[in-house]
Amino acid sequence: MIKLDNVTCGYVKKPVQQGITFEIEEGDVLMITGPNGAGKSTLLKVLASILNPTAGTVVYGWPSAEDPRKFIGYLPDSLSIYRSMKVKDLSELHWNAFGVKPQPLPLLAEASIEKESRVSELSLGQRVIFHLSLILSTHPRLILIDEILHSVDVHLRNLALEALVRTMADENPTVVMVNLNYTEIEHLVNRVVFLTREGILLNETAENLTNSRNMTLSDILAENMNSIYSKKRQEVSE
Amino acid sequence: MLSINSGSAVPVYEQLKRQIRLGIVSGRYRQGCRMPSIRDLAAKLKVNPNTIAKVYRQLEVDEFLVSKAGSGFFVEHSPEKLEQTRGELLCDLAEEFITSAVELGASPEVIKNTVQKRLEESTYHDKA
Amino acid sequence: MIKREILNTLRQTALTLSFGLLLPVVYWINEQRLVENKPFGHYAEFGAMTLLVFLVLNLAYTMFASEDKDGAGEYLKSLPIPKLRLLCMKILPRLLVSLFFLFGYVFTVSPLASRFTTGEYFVVFIPTLVVMLSGFLLGISDRKNPFLAGLLLLPAFYWILSGPLAASIAGGILMKHTNFIYETTGSSIAQMRFCFDASQLTMNLLPTLLPVAVLLPLYRKWDCSSGKLRSQEMLKRLILPTALILTITYIIFNIPADWLR
Numbered sequence: 001m002i003k004l005d006n007v008t009c010g011y012v013k014k015p016v017q018q019g020i021t022f023e024i025e026e027g028d029v030l031m032i033t034g035p036n037g038a039g040k041s042t043l044l045k046v047l048a049s050i051l052n053p054t055a056g057t058v059v060y061g062w063p064s065a066e067d068p069r070k071f072i073g074y075l076p077d078s079l080s081i082y083r084s085m086k087v088k089d090l091s092e093l094h095w096n097a098f099g100v101k102p103q104p105l106p107l108l109a110e111a112s113i114e115k116e117s118r119v120s121e122l123s124l125g126q127r128v129i130f131h132l133s134l135i136l137s138t139h140p141r142l143i144l145i146d147e148i149l150h151s152v153d154v155h156l157r158n159l160a161l162e163a164l165v166r167t168m169a170d171e172n173p174t175v176v177m178v179n180l181n182y183t184e185i186e187h188l189v190n191r192v193v194f195l196t197r198e199g200i201l202l203n204e205t206a207e208n209l210t211n212s213r214n215m216t217l218s219d220i221l222a223e224n225m226n227s228i229y230s231k232k233r234q235e236v237s238e
Numbered sequence: 239m240l241s242i243n244s245g246s247a248v249p250v251y252e253q254l255k256r257q258i259r260l261g262i263v264s265g266r267y268r269q270g271c272r273m274p275s276i277r278d279l280a281a282k283l284k285v286n287p288n289t290i291a292k293v294y295r296q297l298e299v300d301e302f303l304v305s306k307a308g309s310g311f312f313v314e315h316s317p318e319k320l321e322q323t324r325g326e327l328l329c330d331l332a333e334e335f336i337t338s339a340v341e342l343g344a345s346p347e348v349i350k351n352t353v354q355k356r357l358e359e360s361t362y363h364d365k366a
Numbered sequence: 367m368i369k370r371e372i373l374n375t376l377r378q379t380a381l382t383l384s385f386g387l388l389l390p391v392v393y394w395i396n397e398q399r400l401v402e403n404k405p406f407g408h409y410a411e412f413g414a415m416t417l418l419v420f421l422v423l424n425l426a427y428t429m430f431a432s433e434d435k436d437g438a439g440e441y442l443k444s445l446p447i448p449k450l451r452l453l454c455m456k457i458l459p460r461l462l463v464s465l466f467f468l469f470g471y472v473f474t475v476s477p478l479a480s481r482f483t484t485g486e487y488f489v490v491f492i493p494t495l496v497v498m499l500s501g502f503l504l505g506i507s508d509r510k511n512p513f514l515a516g517l518l519l520l521p522a523f524y525w526i527l528s529g530p531l532a533a534s535i536a537g538g539i540l541m542k543h544t545n546f547i548y549e550t551t552g553s554s555i556a557q558m559r560f561c562f563d564a565s566q567l568t569m570n571l572l573p574t575l576l577p578v579a580v581l582l583p584l585y586r587k588w589d590c591s592s593g594k595l596r597s598q599e600m601l602k603r604l605i606l607p608t609a610l611i612l613t614i615t616y617i618i619f620n621i622p623a624d625w626l627r
Contacts, residue, residue, distance in 0.1 A: 011595065029286060050443040069446040080440035082432070093367060097445040162281040169277035169287035187242065187250050187285040207249075214247050 007056035009046050016042045022203055029175045029188050034195040040178045044146050048074035073135030077146040079127050088115040098138040105133040107163055125156035132160050136167050145177045186217040194224055242283055250285055254293045263324045273311040368455050375459040378428055382421045389413040414471050425460040426501025464494055493570050496521045499577035508593035517604045521573035568618045572611050579607040
């Protein structure tokens with residue numbers, strides 16, 4: 001169980017989010033969505049343990065003696081990585097850092113990624129596939145994916161999602177995805193958190209949401225988005 | 239091929255259960271054939287593996303499938319089950335058809351005649 | 367990862383030291399231009415000293431240059447490498463290379479080569495580390511603040527004016543100062559020795575306060591916050607130590623004269 005307790009993150013004088021409290025069960029597939037600028041990526045960075053919250057705590061429920069990052073696989077929307085390194089060298093660096101044995105990455109061949117090419121030479125979609133493969137290869141207990149799947153073409157996105165689902169089936173990790181395009185992943189997700197600048201608007205299981213409204217998850221979330229933006233438009237015109 | 243209708247408000251769980259039952263009844267999934275693994279089906283459909291597992295387990299409870307440890311799920315049912323399910327699915331289809339036909343404003347007589355006519359024509363095609 | 371750091375260090379060192387090739391060129395130009403040119407040894411000594419300070423600062427300043435250039439900051443932070451180990455991997459190769467060249471300079475080109483005592487090894491090591499740390503802090507700041515740069519370069523400035531590097535600069539400020547006291551106050555050799563040691567200690571060890579005042583709190587808060595934020599934090603913590611250092615320097619270099627009279 002991952003618990004965020006009264007987390008405030010962002011700049012000290014201008015926090016991006018304040019007083020965020022919620023729990024994620026082991027094995028949950030959580031989608032964090034909401035308008036741009038709501039602080040979703042920032043929250044994900046806090047979950048990834050690469051950003052310290054300015055207030056509040058994050059408890060992972062794993063053995064506290066170990067570095068939590070060892071069990072986390074984080075795919076940032078910036079695709080931050082050593083771009084000038086070769087695929088094979090970077091893989092080695094990654095496995096070394098995580099203390100896992102080198103292993104074949106079958107997805108690379110499917111995405112036509114050569115081990116000798118440098119990351120900067122790969123297309124965006126190939127970079128996502130490579131980065132995702134690396135993350136999944138360390139068998140993380142928590143997988144965090146930030147919005148990047150939107151920018152990938154259909155074929156590679158398919159590949160990526162299939163790899164993710166297979167990992168979900170094999171290892172039952174906790175998955176948190178920041179996503180604005182719900183239709184492709186709405187059947188993977190079992191819980192949704194809708195985050196706005198003011199905080200958590202919604203924190204429900206997908207089942208509850210769809211059962212109570214008899215609409216698809218995408219439609220419910222789109223409705224929420226629209227209502228937020230129409231409220232904003234109202235405020236601006238007043 | 240199993241598929242999901244994303245636009246439908248019917249939950250994936252229900253959709254898949256129905257499709258598999260349909261497949262079994264129509265003979266697409268014959269007795270003893272192995273169902274796709276939870277892992278592969280989940281990956282292909284982009285559905286949470288837990289949902290697929292739920293579907294298979296429920297179908298096992300409903301006595302359509304049998305799980306063999308380590309090998310996966312296999313189609314195994316009694317012939318009575320097949321007929322019973324065929325009957326149930328036919329009833330569902332009929333219900334849907336009749337509801338829509340009534341919405342059109344057709345009377346029961348017209349509905350019955352239409353069905354008769356279509357059946358004759360299609361058997362005519364079959365024989366030909 | 368350490369392999370990469372060693373390679374990067376060596377590459378950066380080679381790049382910086384290649385500027386040393388300018389020395390013979392400058393000497394040769396001056397030979398043609400000037401009527402009375404200083405001997406090449408003079409150029410070599412001065413050039414070596416400047417290059418050395420620049421090397422130490424540059425190695426430290428570019429410690430995270432590859433992460434900056436590659437946009438790998440977030441990625442590095444996501445790797446489960448303990449903070450201390452990461453910093454050691456970064457700092458150790460650079461520190462060792464710096465000390466190597468520093469000792470090389472001290473034992474060859476510097477006029478102090480013959481008179482180096484064992485105690486002074488320590489004095490060489492600490493300011494090197496301090497200048498490195500200052501360079502490192504400058505490297506992780508937003509690099510747009512000249513005032514912050516000035517404060518952080520204070521240890522380097524002190525280092526140039528004192529210690530083994532300074533013997534050639536007008537005989538060294540320390541020596542000059544000590545002589546001045548001797549001449550004006552007629553103090554004993556022991557007192558003169560004390561003055562010299564006190565002022566040397568001041569110039570070499572006192573600047574340690576600066577990076578230490580910043581590093582300890584910053585170490586705890588190390589994450590992907592912006593360079594601008596870090597600069598603000600650093601400035602806040604540097605003002606007091608800087609004031610302290612300047613005050614003590616002033617005292618050390620002025621009071622003995624009055625006290626000894």
